[in-house]
Amino acid sequence: MEYQTSLTQGQPDDEAVRLLQYYEALALENDPRGYCVCTSEGKDSRVLGHLFRRAGVKHFYQHSITGIDPPELIYFQRSNFQQYRDAGYLTYDVMYRKSMWQLMLEKKIPPLRTIRYCCAELKEKRSEHQGKAVVSFGVRKYESVKRARSRNELEIALPRQKNLIMPFDDGENRKIFELCYRDREKRVNPLAYWNDADIWNYSRDVKLEQCSLYSEGFDRLGCIGYPLAREQNRRREFSRWPKFYEQYLRTFDRMLERRRQCGDAILDYASTAEIWMEWWLSDHVQETAGAGQLSLYEL
Ligand code: SF4
Incomplete structure:
Protein backbone atom coordinates (compact mmCIF):
# COMPACT_ATOMS: atom_id res chain seq x y z
CA MET A 1 0.00 0.00 0.00
CA GLY A 217 -23.03 17.29 11.41
CA PHE A 218 -21.56 15.59 14.50
CA ASP A 219 -18.16 17.19 15.07
CA ARG A 220 -17.04 15.03 17.96
CA LEU A 221 -17.74 11.33 18.34
CA GLY A 222 -17.36 9.41 21.53
CA CYS A 223 -19.29 8.42 24.58
CA ILE A 224 -22.99 9.22 24.39
CA GLY A 225 -23.80 11.50 27.33
CA TYR A 226 -20.18 12.72 27.60
CA PRO A 227 -20.42 15.47 30.26
CA LEU A 228 -17.82 17.71 28.62
CA ALA A 229 -19.98 18.07 25.51
CA ARG A 230 -22.38 21.00 25.22
CA GLU A 231 -25.98 20.50 26.33
CA GLN A 232 -27.27 20.99 22.78
CA ASN A 233 -25.01 18.22 21.47
CA ARG A 234 -25.89 15.83 24.29
CA ARG A 235 -29.62 16.36 23.70
CA ARG A 236 -29.04 15.79 20.01
CA GLU A 237 -27.23 12.52 20.78
CA PHE A 238 -30.04 11.34 23.03
CA SER A 239 -32.68 12.09 20.42
CA ARG A 240 -30.57 10.28 17.79
CA TRP A 241 -30.01 7.25 20.05
CA PRO A 242 -33.04 7.21 22.42
CA LYS A 243 -32.20 3.77 23.85
CA PHE A 244 -29.20 5.35 25.56
CA TYR A 245 -31.43 8.07 27.02
CA GLU A 246 -33.71 5.37 28.41
CA GLN A 247 -30.78 3.44 29.86
CA TYR A 248 -29.38 6.56 31.57
CA LEU A 249 -32.84 7.35 32.95
CA ARG A 250 -33.19 3.81 34.36
CA THR A 251 -29.75 4.17 35.93
CA PHE A 252 -30.67 7.52 37.53
CA ASP A 253 -33.70 5.76 38.99
CA ARG A 254 -31.55 2.94 40.36
CA MET A 255 -29.05 5.45 41.78
CA LEU A 256 -31.88 7.17 43.63
CA GLU A 257 -33.06 3.84 44.99
CA ARG A 258 -29.56 3.04 46.18
CA ARG A 259 -29.15 6.46 47.80
CA ARG A 260 -32.40 5.89 49.70
CA GLN A 261 -31.27 2.42 50.81
CA CYS A 262 -27.96 3.85 52.01
CA GLY A 263 -29.63 6.77 53.80
CA ASP A 264 -27.83 9.33 51.56
CA ALA A 265 -29.16 12.83 50.97
CA ILE A 266 -31.73 13.19 48.18
CA LEU A 267 -31.41 16.74 46.93
CA ASP A 268 -34.23 18.82 45.42
CA TYR A 269 -32.70 18.79 41.98
CA ALA A 270 -32.44 15.00 42.15
CA SER A 271 -35.81 14.11 43.62
CA THR A 272 -36.86 11.96 40.65
CA ALA A 273 -34.86 10.29 37.88
CA GLU A 274 -36.32 12.72 35.30
CA ILE A 275 -35.51 15.84 37.34
CA TRP A 276 -32.01 14.60 38.11
CA MET A 277 -31.35 13.75 34.47
CA GLU A 278 -32.51 17.24 33.35
CA TRP A 279 -30.22 18.75 35.99
CA TRP A 280 -27.36 16.64 34.68
CA LEU A 281 -27.98 17.66 31.07
CA SER A 282 -27.85 21.38 31.82
CA ASP A 283 -24.74 23.27 30.68
CA HIS A 284 -25.15 25.65 33.61
CA VAL A 285 -24.96 22.76 36.08
CA GLN A 286 -21.97 21.20 34.37
CA GLU A 287 -20.14 24.53 34.50
CA THR A 288 -21.00 25.36 38.08
CA ALA A 289 -21.11 21.99 39.84
CA GLY A 290 -17.94 22.65 41.77
CA ALA A 291 -16.49 20.97 44.79
CA GLY A 292 -18.78 22.85 47.23
CA GLN A 293 -21.95 21.59 45.64
CA LEU A 294 -20.60 18.12 45.12
CA SER A 295 -19.50 17.76 48.72
CA LEU A 296 -23.21 17.27 49.38
CA TYR A 297 -22.74 13.88 47.84
CA GLU A 298 -20.74 11.18 49.42
CA LEU A 299 -18.30 10.01 46.84
S1 SF4 B 1 -15.12 10.93 30.80
FE1 SF4 B 1 -16.58 9.23 30.63
S2 SF4 B 1 -18.00 9.90 29.13
FE2 SF4 B 1 -16.17 11.17 28.88
S3 SF4 B 1 -14.87 10.13 27.37
FE3 SF4 B 1 -14.27 9.41 29.37
S4 SF4 B 1 -15.47 7.54 29.62
FE4 SF4 B 1 -16.45 8.69 28.04
Whole structure:
Protein backbone atom coordinates (compact mmCIF):
# COMPACT_ATOMS: atom_id res chain seq x y z
CA MET A 1 0.00 0.00 0.00
CA GLU A 2 1.31 3.48 -0.92
CA TYR A 3 0.80 6.37 1.46
CA GLN A 4 1.37 9.72 -0.17
CA THR A 5 0.02 13.20 0.36
CA SER A 6 0.22 16.38 -1.65
CA LEU A 7 1.18 18.28 1.48
CA THR A 8 4.62 19.79 1.33
CA GLN A 9 7.70 19.34 3.48
CA GLY A 10 7.44 21.00 6.90
CA GLN A 11 3.70 20.42 7.13
CA PRO A 12 2.39 18.85 10.36
CA ASP A 13 2.00 15.45 8.71
CA ASP A 14 5.66 15.33 7.70
CA GLU A 15 6.63 16.29 11.24
CA ALA A 16 4.37 13.57 12.62
CA VAL A 17 5.91 10.94 10.35
CA ARG A 18 9.39 12.10 11.37
CA LEU A 19 8.47 11.79 15.05
CA LEU A 20 7.13 8.25 14.61
CA GLN A 21 10.16 7.14 12.64
CA TYR A 22 12.53 8.76 15.13
CA TYR A 23 11.23 6.63 18.02
CA GLU A 24 10.60 3.37 16.20
CA ALA A 25 13.81 1.83 17.57
CA LEU A 26 12.76 2.73 21.12
CA ALA A 27 9.29 1.31 20.49
CA LEU A 28 10.79 -1.94 19.21
CA GLU A 29 13.15 -2.14 22.15
CA ASN A 30 10.12 -1.94 24.47
CA ASP A 31 7.96 -4.35 22.49
CA PRO A 32 8.76 -6.36 19.34
CA ARG A 33 5.24 -5.59 18.08
CA GLY A 34 6.18 -1.89 17.98
CA TYR A 35 4.02 1.05 19.03
CA CYS A 36 0.59 0.52 20.58
CA VAL A 37 -1.80 2.84 18.71
CA CYS A 38 -4.81 3.55 20.92
CA THR A 39 -7.75 4.33 18.73
CA SER A 40 -11.49 4.96 18.93
CA GLU A 41 -11.57 5.29 15.13
CA GLY A 42 -12.98 8.80 15.51
CA LYS A 43 -11.49 11.44 13.20
CA ASP A 44 -8.28 12.04 15.16
CA SER A 45 -7.38 8.42 15.71
CA ARG A 46 -8.18 7.61 12.07
CA VAL A 47 -5.58 10.21 11.06
CA LEU A 48 -3.20 8.88 13.70
CA GLY A 49 -3.43 5.34 12.31
CA HIS A 50 -2.94 6.58 8.76
CA LEU A 51 0.23 8.41 9.80
CA PHE A 52 1.59 5.22 11.37
CA ARG A 53 0.92 3.20 8.22
CA ARG A 54 2.40 5.93 6.08
CA ALA A 55 5.50 6.18 8.31
CA GLY A 56 6.02 2.45 7.80
CA VAL A 57 6.82 1.92 11.48
CA LYS A 58 5.90 -1.24 13.31
CA HIS A 59 2.74 -0.91 15.38
CA PHE A 60 -0.46 -2.55 16.50
CA TYR A 61 -3.92 -1.20 17.29
CA GLN A 62 -5.85 -1.18 20.52
CA HIS A 63 -9.46 -0.11 20.94
CA SER A 64 -11.40 0.25 24.22
CA ILE A 65 -14.98 -0.93 24.15
CA THR A 66 -16.88 1.58 26.30
CA GLY A 67 -20.44 0.31 25.80
CA ILE A 68 -21.62 3.90 25.26
CA ASP A 69 -20.18 4.67 21.81
CA PRO A 70 -22.56 5.49 18.93
CA PRO A 71 -23.52 2.33 16.99
CA GLU A 72 -22.31 3.82 13.67
CA LEU A 73 -18.85 4.39 15.17
CA ILE A 74 -18.78 0.83 16.49
CA TYR A 75 -19.56 -0.63 13.04
CA PHE A 76 -16.98 1.67 11.44
CA GLN A 77 -14.33 0.61 13.98
CA ARG A 78 -15.06 -3.10 13.46
CA SER A 79 -14.82 -2.78 9.72
CA ASN A 80 -11.55 -0.80 9.93
CA PHE A 81 -10.03 -3.31 12.33
CA GLN A 82 -10.83 -6.07 9.86
CA GLN A 83 -9.02 -4.10 7.17
CA TYR A 84 -6.00 -3.59 9.45
CA ARG A 85 -5.89 -7.32 10.19
CA ASP A 86 -6.17 -8.08 6.47
CA ALA A 87 -3.20 -5.77 5.94
CA GLY A 88 -1.19 -7.76 8.51
CA TYR A 89 -1.52 -5.63 11.64
CA LEU A 90 -2.38 -6.97 15.09
CA THR A 91 -5.55 -5.53 16.62
CA TYR A 92 -6.95 -5.80 20.14
CA ASP A 93 -10.36 -4.86 21.50
CA VAL A 94 -10.32 -4.25 25.24
CA MET A 95 -13.60 -4.87 27.02
CA TYR A 96 -14.51 -2.71 30.00
CA ARG A 97 -14.55 -4.46 33.36
CA LYS A 98 -17.37 -2.33 34.75
CA SER A 99 -20.02 -0.76 32.56
CA MET A 100 -20.98 2.91 32.77
CA TRP A 101 -24.21 1.80 34.45
CA GLN A 102 -22.34 -0.19 37.12
CA LEU A 103 -19.98 2.73 37.73
CA MET A 104 -22.84 5.18 38.17
CA LEU A 105 -24.54 2.86 40.65
CA GLU A 106 -21.34 2.44 42.62
CA LYS A 107 -20.63 6.18 42.75
CA LYS A 108 -24.30 7.09 43.28
CA ILE A 109 -23.80 10.25 41.18
CA PRO A 110 -23.58 10.70 37.40
CA PRO A 111 -20.21 11.66 35.86
CA LEU A 112 -19.81 15.45 35.78
CA ARG A 113 -17.38 17.77 34.05
CA THR A 114 -15.56 18.13 37.35
CA ILE A 115 -15.77 14.42 38.23
CA ARG A 116 -15.23 12.21 35.22
CA TYR A 117 -14.67 8.93 36.99
CA CYS A 118 -15.70 6.87 33.96
CA CYS A 119 -12.66 7.56 31.77
CA ALA A 120 -10.28 5.86 34.17
CA GLU A 121 -12.38 2.68 33.97
CA LEU A 122 -13.70 2.70 30.42
CA LYS A 123 -10.85 4.21 28.45
CA GLU A 124 -7.63 4.68 30.34
CA LYS A 125 -7.04 1.39 32.14
CA ARG A 126 -3.83 -0.27 31.02
CA SER A 127 -4.59 -3.50 29.25
CA GLU A 128 -2.64 -6.75 29.34
CA HIS A 129 -2.17 -6.44 25.55
CA GLN A 130 -0.33 -3.19 25.97
CA GLY A 131 2.61 -4.70 27.86
CA LYS A 132 5.53 -2.30 27.90
CA ALA A 133 4.78 -0.85 24.49
CA VAL A 134 5.30 2.84 23.71
CA VAL A 135 1.73 4.09 23.40
CA SER A 136 0.31 6.62 20.99
CA PHE A 137 -2.92 8.63 21.25
CA GLY A 138 -4.69 11.05 18.91
CA VAL A 139 -4.89 13.73 21.64
CA ARG A 140 -4.69 17.36 20.54
CA LYS A 141 -4.02 20.49 22.57
CA TYR A 142 -6.74 22.34 20.65
CA GLU A 143 -9.47 20.10 22.08
CA SER A 144 -9.63 21.73 25.52
CA VAL A 145 -7.82 24.05 27.89
CA LYS A 146 -6.99 21.07 30.09
CA ARG A 147 -5.43 19.16 27.20
CA ALA A 148 -3.49 22.27 26.16
CA ARG A 149 -1.90 22.24 29.62
CA SER A 150 -1.53 18.54 30.23
CA ARG A 151 -0.73 16.85 26.90
CA ASN A 152 2.20 17.05 24.50
CA GLU A 153 4.01 15.15 21.77
CA LEU A 154 6.15 13.24 24.27
CA GLU A 155 4.77 12.09 27.61
CA ILE A 156 6.17 10.00 30.42
CA ALA A 157 3.57 8.68 32.85
CA LEU A 158 4.65 9.24 36.45
CA PRO A 159 2.52 7.62 39.16
CA ARG A 160 1.17 9.92 41.89
CA GLN A 161 2.53 13.07 40.23
CA LYS A 162 2.03 15.08 37.07
CA ASN A 163 3.15 13.36 33.89
CA LEU A 164 6.30 14.70 32.29
CA ILE A 165 5.25 16.33 29.02
CA MET A 166 7.55 17.69 26.32
CA PRO A 167 7.46 18.93 22.74
CA PHE A 168 9.52 16.91 20.26
CA ASP A 169 11.38 19.86 18.68
CA ASP A 170 14.03 20.07 21.38
CA GLY A 171 17.15 17.90 21.38
CA GLU A 172 17.36 17.71 25.17
CA ASN A 173 13.74 16.53 25.43
CA ARG A 174 14.31 13.92 22.77
CA LYS A 175 17.21 12.47 24.74
CA ILE A 176 15.36 12.47 28.06
CA PHE A 177 12.47 10.63 26.45
CA GLU A 178 14.73 8.07 24.86
CA LEU A 179 17.19 7.40 27.65
CA CYS A 180 15.54 8.15 30.99
CA TYR A 181 12.57 6.69 32.89
CA ARG A 182 13.05 3.27 31.34
CA ASP A 183 10.37 1.59 33.47
CA ARG A 184 7.67 4.20 32.90
CA GLU A 185 4.95 4.23 30.28
CA LYS A 186 6.02 6.44 27.38
CA ARG A 187 3.61 8.06 24.98
CA VAL A 188 4.18 9.57 21.58
CA ASN A 189 1.33 11.82 20.43
CA PRO A 190 2.10 13.18 16.97
CA LEU A 191 -1.18 15.14 16.68
CA ALA A 192 -0.60 17.20 19.83
CA TYR A 193 -0.27 20.50 17.90
CA TRP A 194 -2.82 19.77 15.14
CA ASN A 195 -5.97 21.85 14.90
CA ASP A 196 -9.34 20.78 13.47
CA ALA A 197 -8.51 22.13 10.02
CA ASP A 198 -5.29 20.06 9.94
CA ILE A 199 -7.30 16.92 10.68
CA TRP A 200 -9.90 17.56 7.99
CA ASN A 201 -7.39 18.82 5.39
CA TYR A 202 -5.28 15.73 5.91
CA SER A 203 -8.28 13.38 5.70
CA ARG A 204 -9.38 15.04 2.48
CA ASP A 205 -5.88 15.09 1.05
CA VAL A 206 -5.22 11.38 1.55
CA LYS A 207 -8.88 10.40 0.89
CA LEU A 208 -9.18 8.88 4.32
CA GLU A 209 -12.68 7.61 5.03
CA GLN A 210 -14.17 8.98 8.24
CA CYS A 211 -17.20 7.78 10.18
CA SER A 212 -20.49 8.68 8.43
CA LEU A 213 -21.74 10.57 11.50
CA TYR A 214 -19.43 13.50 10.69
CA SER A 215 -21.35 14.11 7.48
CA GLU A 216 -24.54 14.32 9.58
CA GLY A 217 -23.03 17.29 11.41
CA PHE A 218 -21.56 15.59 14.50
CA ASP A 219 -18.16 17.19 15.07
CA ARG A 220 -17.04 15.03 17.96
CA LEU A 221 -17.74 11.33 18.34
CA GLY A 222 -17.36 9.41 21.53
CA CYS A 223 -19.29 8.42 24.58
CA ILE A 224 -22.99 9.22 24.39
CA GLY A 225 -23.80 11.50 27.33
CA TYR A 226 -20.18 12.72 27.60
CA PRO A 227 -20.42 15.47 30.26
CA LEU A 228 -17.82 17.71 28.62
CA ALA A 229 -19.98 18.07 25.51
CA ARG A 230 -22.38 21.00 25.22
CA GLU A 231 -25.98 20.50 26.33
CA GLN A 232 -27.27 20.99 22.78
CA ASN A 233 -25.01 18.22 21.47
CA ARG A 234 -25.89 15.83 24.29
CA ARG A 235 -29.62 16.36 23.70
CA ARG A 236 -29.04 15.79 20.01
CA GLU A 237 -27.23 12.52 20.78
CA PHE A 238 -30.04 11.34 23.03
CA SER A 239 -32.68 12.09 20.42
CA ARG A 240 -30.57 10.28 17.79
CA TRP A 241 -30.01 7.25 20.05
CA PRO A 242 -33.04 7.21 22.42
CA LYS A 243 -32.20 3.77 23.85
CA PHE A 244 -29.20 5.35 25.56
CA TYR A 245 -31.43 8.07 27.02
CA GLU A 246 -33.71 5.37 28.41
CA GLN A 247 -30.78 3.44 29.86
CA TYR A 248 -29.38 6.56 31.57
CA LEU A 249 -32.84 7.35 32.95
CA ARG A 250 -33.19 3.81 34.36
CA THR A 251 -29.75 4.17 35.93
CA PHE A 252 -30.67 7.52 37.53
CA ASP A 253 -33.70 5.76 38.99
CA ARG A 254 -31.55 2.94 40.36
CA MET A 255 -29.05 5.45 41.78
CA LEU A 256 -31.88 7.17 43.63
CA GLU A 257 -33.06 3.84 44.99
CA ARG A 258 -29.56 3.04 46.18
CA ARG A 259 -29.15 6.46 47.80
CA ARG A 260 -32.40 5.89 49.70
CA GLN A 261 -31.27 2.42 50.81
CA CYS A 262 -27.96 3.85 52.01
CA GLY A 263 -29.63 6.77 53.80
CA ASP A 264 -27.83 9.33 51.56
CA ALA A 265 -29.16 12.83 50.97
CA ILE A 266 -31.73 13.19 48.18
CA LEU A 267 -31.41 16.74 46.93
CA ASP A 268 -34.23 18.82 45.42
CA TYR A 269 -32.70 18.79 41.98
CA ALA A 270 -32.44 15.00 42.15
CA SER A 271 -35.81 14.11 43.62
CA THR A 272 -36.86 11.96 40.65
CA ALA A 273 -34.86 10.29 37.88
CA GLU A 274 -36.32 12.72 35.30
CA ILE A 275 -35.51 15.84 37.34
CA TRP A 276 -32.01 14.60 38.11
CA MET A 277 -31.35 13.75 34.47
CA GLU A 278 -32.51 17.24 33.35
CA TRP A 279 -30.22 18.75 35.99
CA TRP A 280 -27.36 16.64 34.68
CA LEU A 281 -27.98 17.66 31.07
CA SER A 282 -27.85 21.38 31.82
CA ASP A 283 -24.74 23.27 30.68
CA HIS A 284 -25.15 25.65 33.61
CA VAL A 285 -24.96 22.76 36.08
CA GLN A 286 -21.97 21.20 34.37
CA GLU A 287 -20.14 24.53 34.50
CA THR A 288 -21.00 25.36 38.08
CA ALA A 289 -21.11 21.99 39.84
CA GLY A 290 -17.94 22.65 41.77
CA ALA A 291 -16.49 20.97 44.79
CA GLY A 292 -18.78 22.85 47.23
CA GLN A 293 -21.95 21.59 45.64
CA LEU A 294 -20.60 18.12 45.12
CA SER A 295 -19.50 17.76 48.72
CA LEU A 296 -23.21 17.27 49.38
CA TYR A 297 -22.74 13.88 47.84
CA GLU A 298 -20.74 11.18 49.42
CA LEU A 299 -18.30 10.01 46.84
S1 SF4 B 1 -18.00 9.90 29.13
FE1 SF4 B 1 -16.17 11.17 28.88
S2 SF4 B 1 -15.12 10.93 30.80
FE2 SF4 B 1 -16.58 9.23 30.63
S3 SF4 B 1 -15.47 7.54 29.62
FE3 SF4 B 1 -16.45 8.69 28.04
S4 SF4 B 1 -14.87 10.13 27.37
FE4 SF4 B 1 -14.27 9.41 29.37
